[in-house]
Amino acid sequence: MFTDVIRSGFTLAVRSIRLQIKQHALGYAWVLITPVLYAACYIFIKRELSGGSAPTVDGARDVLRAFAGITLFQCWIQIVQDISAFIRTHRGLLRGINVGPIPFVLAVVFEGIIAIAIRSLLIIIAIPILGVPFPLDLVSWVWFFFSLLALLISATMVGLLLAPWAVLYSDVRKALTSVSLPIILISPIFYPAVEQTAGALYWLNIFNPIASPLAVISSSLRDAPSVYMLPMVLFTVGALVILCWSFKMLNRQIPILLERMGN
Numbered sequence: 001m002f003t004d005v006i007r008s009g010f011t012l013a014v015r016s017i018r019l020q021i022k023q024h025a026l027g028y029a030w031v032l033i034t035p036v037l038y039a040a041c042y043i044f045i046k047r048e049l050s051g052g053s054a055p056t057v058d059g060a061r062d063v064l065r066a067f068a069g070i071t072l073f074q075c076w077i078q079i080v081q082d083i084s085a086f087i088r089t090h091r092g093l094l095r096g097i098n099v100g101p102i103p104f105v106l107a108v109v110f111e112g113i114i115a116i117a118i119r120s121l122l123i124i125i126a127i128p129i130l131g132v133p134f135p136l137d138l139v140s141w142v143w144f145f146f147s148l149l150a151l152l153i154s155a156t157m158v159g160l161l162l163a164p165w166a167v168l169y170s171d172v173r174k175a176l177t178s179v180s181l182p183i184i185l186i187s188p189i190f191y192p193a194v195e196q197t198a199g200a201l202y203w204l205n206i207f208n209p210i211a212s213p214l215a216v217i218s219s220s221l222r223d224a225p226s227v228y229m230l231p232m233v234l235f236t237v238g239a240l241v242i243l244c245w246s247f248k249m250l251n252r253q254i255p256i257l258l259e260r261m262g263n
Helices: 002-023 027-049 057-084 091-096 102-129 138-168 172-186 200-207 211-220 229-261
Strands: none
Touching: 002 102, 027 057, 057 102, 057 138, 057 172, 057 211, 091 229, 102 138, 138 172, 138 211, 138 229, 172 200, 200 211, 211 229
16 A cells, blocks of 8 residues: 555656656756856855955855755745645545545655755755865765755645645745745855854744754765754654644545635
8 A cells, every 4th residue: 555655656746747848948957047047146246245356165165055055945945835735736636536645745755856866966066166175074974965855854844734725825825935035034045054052043043944954964065063953853853743743634634625625
């Protein structure tokens, strides 16, 4: 039964990717275009503000942090939007087949894994291009990839929590688009994460679902520890618990939500 659910989710993911490639002239190239534009703008502005001087290693690390942060944030918000909209997107199948929400959520998760893998490869490629030394400690790479997993889990959790509301209120997607910029501004993307645990910004980063993983990614690429490592692990465990609860609740809610949607 479990393997059938996974197979169904994988099949739906492959179908969705093929549709995206057919519907868009550039296919999956859109995964690369926007973060590269962000990075180019950031490099230009930073160079002009520094008086056109040659970039230092610290300056290159700032560019790498901004590039990685924007790249991964785009992926994170896309996963949240897709999972929150899965009931509307697949309402016909949910009415016709009694399989529950898991295969449809897994389809988005599989797509998210592919998207995160592409972005992580871009980040790794950007390291030598920017002249930043590679992390030498194996533990740093373990934290790097665990942070990517934490981002995927938190996006899935937030998307599932929003899914019932996205059925009842069509402006949930607009709300997600509206809060994207504030989330970027309060996350350690264009500035380094605050390491002092006494400040308000530190606690804001703790409860921000993307801040801790981004802070740990930035520190791991510098071969340095971070005070956000333990909070990220605890947040991820809590997100997994909420995921299980959300699936259980959605199994009961979906028939009611489909009835509210009508035809």
